Amino acid sequence: MHQVALDPEHVTITEDVEGSEIPVHLMYIETRDGLYAPIGLRKPVGDGPFPLVLLASGNGGEGMAWIRNWVRTRGHIMDRLLEAGF
Numbered sequence: 001m002h003q004v005a006l007d008p009e010h011v012t013i014t015e016d017v018e019g020s021e022i023p024v025h026l027m028y029i030e031t032r033d034g035l036y037a038p039i040g041l042r043k044p045v046g047d048g049p050f051p052l053v054l055l056a057s058g059n060g061g062e063g064m065a066w067i068r069n070w071v072r073t074r075g076h077i078m079d080r081l082l083e084a085g086f
Contacts, residue, residue, distance in 0.1 A: 009030070010027075011027065011028075012025050012026065012027045013025070013026045013027070014026070015068070015071075017042070017071060017072075017075050017078075018072070018075070019075070019079075020075060020079055020082075021045075022042050022043070022044070022045065022079075022082055023042070024040045024041065024042050024068075024071045025040070025041040025042070026038070026039075026040050026041075026064060026067060026068065027039060027041065028064075038063055038064040038066070038067045039067065040067045040068070040070070040071050042071075042078050042082060043082075044082050044085055044086070050085065050086060051085070051086050052086070053081050053086045055070075055077065055078075
């Protein structure tokens with residue numbers, strides 16, 4: 001049996017965003033207190049560095065499904081920020 005080396009602390013899933021050429025990178029990041037919060041990262045095309053805009057709400061308690069839904073239903077906000085280079 002062939003096993004793939006995978007670091008479970010650094011897993012990223014990339015999904016297309018409908019109507020955009022820029023995908024979302026879904027991942028969990030470890031917080032200061034050792035808990036993991038779900039995030040969706042999108043960045044402009046190019047090498048960067050890029051300024052960061054953090055859109056946040058709640059404490060991550062609704063999991064990755066909430067992030068994926070937010071990207072799907074409020075992607076226009078992210079698209080405007082991406083167009084501006086954020």
